[in-house]
Amino acid sequence: MSITLLEHLRDELIQSGAVQNTPEFCRCWLGRSEGYIRTLRYHQIEPSVETLAVCSNKLGYYADRLRGSDSADHQAWIDRFDRLKVLCDQAIARQAQAVWRAPERMSV
Numbered sequence: 001m002s003i004t005l006l007e008h009l010r011d012e013l014i015q016s017g018a019v020q021n022t023p024e025f026c027r028c029w030l031g032r033s034e035g036y037i038r039t040l041r042y043h044q045i046e047p048s049v050e051t052l053a054v055c056s057n058k059l060g061y062y063a064d065r066l067r068g069s070d071s072a073d074h075q076a077w078i079d080r081f082d083r084l085k086v087l088c089d090q091a092i093a094r095q096a097q098a099v100w101r102a103p104e105r106m107s108v
Contacts, residue, residue, distance in 0.1 A: 002046045002091050006030070006037055009055060009084055016080055029055050049095050056088035 010025040019025045023034030030036055030047075031054040040047055063081035066074040 002052065002095075003037065003040050005052075005087060005091050006040075006047055006055075009087070010037070012080060012084060016077065018077075029058055046095070049092050052088050052092050052095075056085050056092065059085040059088065 009029070010019070010022055013019045013025060013029065014021070019028065022037060026032045026034050026036040030051050032051060033039075036047075036051070059081045063078045063085065066078050066081075069075070
């Protein structure tokens with residue numbers, strides 16, 4: 001699911017003009033190597049919570065920086081960044097919950 005989320009985030013940011021391609025997205029928005037998504041797919045693993053948190057934080061940072069602007073373009077970017085941040089935060093919450101809800105952690 002989270003690889004699909006990363007691909008969705010990448011596609012939205014490319015469509016908006018915030019990034020040009022996958023390597024740039026991986027480096028600049030995830031803080032990872034340019035082949036990060038490809039590596040996840042090859043090894044069939046999910047992105048780390050840290051990676052999702054970096055992306056969420058950056059989306060929130062840029063949305064907040066643009067919030068004072070009256071520009072319609074900036075407002076569209078704010079809406080998009082806020083929506084994508086929520087998706088990251090939801091993925092982080094799901095992964096965190098999977099950890100603490102693991103049977104070995106639920107027993108007293």
